[in-house]
Amino acid sequence: MESSVVEVAQAVEGFSFYDLFMRADWVVKGVMGILAFMSIWSWAIAIDKVFHLRGLHAKGRHFEREFWSGQPLEDLADKLTRNAKEPFSKVFAAGLREWEGENAGGRVSKAAGAEAGRQMTNCEGGLGILATIASAAPFVGLFGTVWGIMNAFRAIAASQNTNLAVVAPGIAEALFATALGLLAAIPAVIFFNALSANLAKYGSKLDGFVDELSALADRDAF
Template structure:
């Protein structure tokens, strides 16, 4: 019991007569290091939630636009008709992949028709599409590193605040020679509040990171699959001389 009371102690040993253990009261009574930890964790939590909301909107739009583009692409129109129709609408990554591939394809049509040129043209088209795919996925993955960092580091930051509070507890109890639970109860709340904030920040961040990593992997496969299909179509057209 004595050891538990030591852990619960904080630097401020004044008893709280009215039992005020609100979040603001716990924050205001905390030592400046613990306050800093709490502020960092609160900011990290809001930051991760903001990224999660942004990613939810981004993934919704990417999936909806990809479906609309695929419906248009496989509607039976020729590549020239699609290229003309999609010339002014490149909001979707698939449309940008298509536009980049068609620009390279149109340039290849002006070159002499030889096997070497055909192979070279196909390689350039594939390279351009890969570059666009990688660039689009880099855009879609923005913020994921923040979620990973918050999810992995928040718990340890919170534990640091708790350990610092325990250190203060040892010093304060040694100075006051008072281990009454009534006196040290606010200390435990402050020390453990830092850990609680760490968990509050980390758990949603980990969940969001896992969810959106899966969604991005699926979308990446969808985008790369479309690029492969378009590459095969253009390869056949190049082999037939346009």
Template sequence: MIDLIFQASPLADTHSGDFSFLSLFMQADWVVRSVMIVLTIASIWSWVVAIDKFIMFAMLKRRATAFEDTFWSGRTLDELSAALGSDTRDPMARVFAAAMREYNESRNATAASGVLGRSNATHERIDSVMNLVINRELAKAERGMTVLATVASASVFVGLFGTVWGIMNAFRAIAVSQNTNLSVVAPGIAEALFATALGLIAAIPALIFYNMFTADLDKYGGRLEGYSDELSAILSRKLSKGA
């Protein structure tokens, strides 16, 4: 099978001596060319995801700051809930809306039980609702991270495959021409190194983006959880006072 693939591959001595990137791509055999195409697509895809994440995290941070300023402006929770209305574009606002909805429904419930037991059950439900919203929002923010992780880990090995194949072409050229002159092996080696370079070009930025956005996601998750703890404490005090 490998012999048939080699027979379909261009010989190294058919190279024109032009070592530009475009020429290396056009003169490469179909295996190395396929590797180059895959790596180029992977690199472009990772940059698209990275740009989307840059914009998303910038918007999340800006909206969270604006919501926190509004939340701590001194207005009551009922006033904030009424002012917020259906404008819940920010995940932090959705956490607040879900908590207030559960709080109001529990406060208006007519189930007859002990005040302390009802307060504890309501507090547990509010915490559960907020945790569900936080997990859902973090899952949304995490979309695309798998692409960056996959490109960062797999691109190097895909490039290595292209490298090995290019070196095999170089040795084949030596065997066919019975000549170890550098002009015989240079084209295959150049293809191999080009595939290696493309693998690194795809993998290194993807790895940097993945680590950076993972840190941003952890910070934002901690910010959401910290806010939910503060809101839970406020609602718990209101429940224990029988508000």
């Protein structure tokens, strides 16, 4: 009984994250490093996209207030499309180029819709990386897990000893790789879903503006 307690005490010593990393072989260290990088990358993308989308929504609300303020369309065209940088202004500028002539509404809708599509594609930058991290990180962690377990079995075979002090380090390294894989994947999934929903809401507003612009062109071309 006393010997079993000693083995358990020896096995749990030095099982901090740092110790697990330093004790791992170069393959498992590489896996852990990749997963840590993927986790940091997903957080960086998510934080950047949150602030970017917040800015887009704020600028979109300001644009809509100006657009529906009752000012003459000629004044709005000069005011809102000069040095257009945000999506609503760029869509408005694209529609204005097709405003005059027959079937203005159809041509405005086509031009503004195409510009809206380009702007949404630009806004989606980074979401593909989050999706890749969310799907790939668990498998990278699984590879580290399998490799760590192989190391544990090799240690058992080399020492011809199955006590806890021999088996535990390799199993702990394997489980640590799995944990890092989940730590990278789970936030990436949450970020991807939340940001996609937020961006879809913004895209719906932009598409609605395209329809409104087309209707105005049919009714009041200038």
